[in-house]
Amino acid sequence: MSLTGKSRIAGVIGWPVAHSRSPRLHGWWLEHYRIDGAYIPLAVPPERAREAIGALAALGLRGANVTVPHKETAFLAIGDREPSALRVGAVNTIVVAADGRLIGSNTDGFGFLANLDDQAPGWRDGAGAATVVGAGGAARAVVAALLDAGFVDIRLVNRTAARATALADLFGIAVRVWPWQQRADALDGAALLINTTTLGMVGMPALDLDLKALPKTAVVNDIVYTPLMTPLLAEAQIRGHRIVDGLGMLLHQARPGFAAWFGMMPEVTPELRQHMLRSIDSEG
Ligand code: ATR
Numbered sequence: 001m002s003l004t005g006k007s008r009i010a011g012v013i014g015w016p017v018a019h020s021r022s023p024r025l026h027g028w029w030l031e032h033y034r035i036d037g038a039y040i041p042l043a044v045p046p047e048r049a050r051e052a053i054g055a056l057a058a059l060g061l062r063g064a065n066v067t068v069p070h071k072e073t074a075f076l077a078i079g080d081r082e083p084s085a086l087r088v089g090a091v092n093t094i095v096v097a098a099d100g101r102l103i104g105s106n107t108d109g110f111g112f113l114a115n116l117d118d119q120a121p122g123w124r125d126g127a128g129a130a131t132v133v134g135a136g137g138a139a140r141a142v143v144a145a146l147l148d149a150g151f152v153d154i155r156l157v158n159r160t161a162a163r164a165t166a167l168a169d170l171f172g173i174a175v176r177v178w179p180w181q182q183r184a185d186a187l188d189g190a191a192l193l194i195n196t197t198t199l200g201m202v203g204m205p206a207l208d209l210d211l212k213a214l215p216k217t218a219v220v221n222d223i224v225y226t227p228l229m230t231p232l233l234a235e236a237q238i239r240g241h242r243i244v245d246g247l248g249m250l251l252h253q254a255r256p257g258f259a260a261w262f263g264m265m266p267e268v269t270p271e272l273r274q275h276m277l278r279s280i281d282s283e284g
Contacts, residue, residue, distance in 0.1 A: 003036070004036055007036050007038055008262055008263075009037065009038050009040065009060070010026070010037070010040075010257070010261040010262070011023075011039055011040040011041060011061065012040075012041055012042060012064060012065040012066070013042045013049070013052055013070055013074075014068060014070065015044055015045050015068075015069060017041045017067070020041060020067055021279060022067070022254060023041050024275070025250075025251065025254055025276060027039055029262075029266040030262065032272075033262075033264060033266065035263075035264075037062075037261070037262050044070065046069060046073070049074070050077045053070075053073075053074055053102070056094060057100040057102065062095070062260070062261035062262070063093070063095040063096050063102075064093075065092055065094075066093070071090035072089065074094065078094065078102050078103070078104035079101075080101055080104065082104065082106075084105045084107065084110070084144075085104045085105050085106040087140075087144040088137070088140050088144060090106055091105065092105075092106050092107060092108060092253070093105045093106065093257040093260075095257070095260040107254070107257060108138065108145075108253050109141045109145035109148065110252065110253060110256060111248075111250065111251075111253025111255075112141065112142055112252075113145050114248075114252035114268075115221075115244060115246075115251075115252050116219070119244040119245070119248055120219045120221075120242050120244050123191075123192065124149055126191030126192070126219075127149055127150040127151050128151065129191060130146050130151045130154050130155070130190055130191060130192040130194065131155045131157065131178075131190045131192070132146070132155065132194050133157050133183065133193070133194065133195045133197055133207065134158055135158035135160070135166070136163075138196040139158075139167060140167055140170070142194055142196055143167065146192075147171060154171075154174055155190065156168055156177050157177075157178045157180055157182075157183040161179065165177050184211075184213055187212075187213040187214040188213040189215065190214060190215070190218055191218055191219070192218060192219050193214060193221070193236075194220075194223065195221070195223060199232075200222060200224045200230035200231050200232050201226055201230075202226050202227060206230070207231070207232050209232065211235060211236060214241070216239070216241065218241055219242045220232065220236035220241045220242070220244070221245075221246075222243075222244075222246050223249060227280075228245050228247060228277065228280070230245075230246075247273060247277070247280070248273075250276075251268045251273070254266075
């Protein structure tokens with residue numbers, strides 16, 4: 001669609017930004033909903049991140065997504081932070097308000113929950129115990145979201161115990177660290193298992209985890225989406241678990257930003273998934 005003088009403009013700030021899938025995703029929605037707007041990649045090196053964020057309003061942009069490695073810088077640079085950002089310590093979505101103020105939020109938790117709601121309806125009914133593998137930024141968003149969803153026993157397992165402890169300390173007693181060596185035992189009685197590490201991604205070893213103790217009713221979710229069917233999900237499926245792939249989280253986390261910048265809440269549809277999968281298949 002060609003642009004006009006009234007086009008609404010948003011983008012993604014990252015370094016490098018060439019691998020970001022967000023322009024493809026937002027571009028599809030803009031086309032699909034026939035919106036006069038554009039979503040552009042903004043390659044910003046670390047030393048210019050604050051300056052670039054500060055310039056969003058002056059340039060008349062509606063806002064931006066923020067990706068690696070700028071999410072923490074954006075958090076520090078923005079005064080108006082929504083609770084979603086405060087809980088995660090990182091901003092991935094910036095909205096320029098009508099008066100030019102920047103509002104920072106983090107939509108990863110929204111994306112995580114909406115993806116499970118979409119792909120595993122009823123998953124919250126079993127809210128009780130959940131096992132989270134990993135202790136990075138993605139794990140922090142997932143843990144916060146699980147607390148919001150009512151989980152009362154969140155078991156954190158991570159190769160580096162100190163990182164898991166640091167993460168658990170940010171939350172209350174509902175989040176407990178289990179030793180990496182005993183990660184298979186941490187599955188006993190869990191309603192949900194989530195991999196938030198990079199294990200299972202193309203070029204990485206698979207997550208080495210014995211699923212024997214996981215109840216058959218448990219849902220297994222991988223945040224990795226390259227490949228879509230990770231070794232963890234493949235094994236979980238063979239064992240009869242409901243599985244949820246990671247592509248949906250990427251798609252759903254983008255929706256609140258699109259709604260704020262372009263004026264309508266977009267949907268995640270099978271056509272959109274196919275469109276995004278074509279780029280994943282060709283790039284690996
Ligand atoms: P993000 O912020 O995207 O979650 P990250 O902070 O780099 O990414 O976290 C990556 C996660 O993958 C961490 O939990 C990391 O474990 P460590 O804290 O021990 O580094 C985990 N991870 C990466 N490679 C791993 C491996 N070979 N074995 C076990 N865990 C691994």
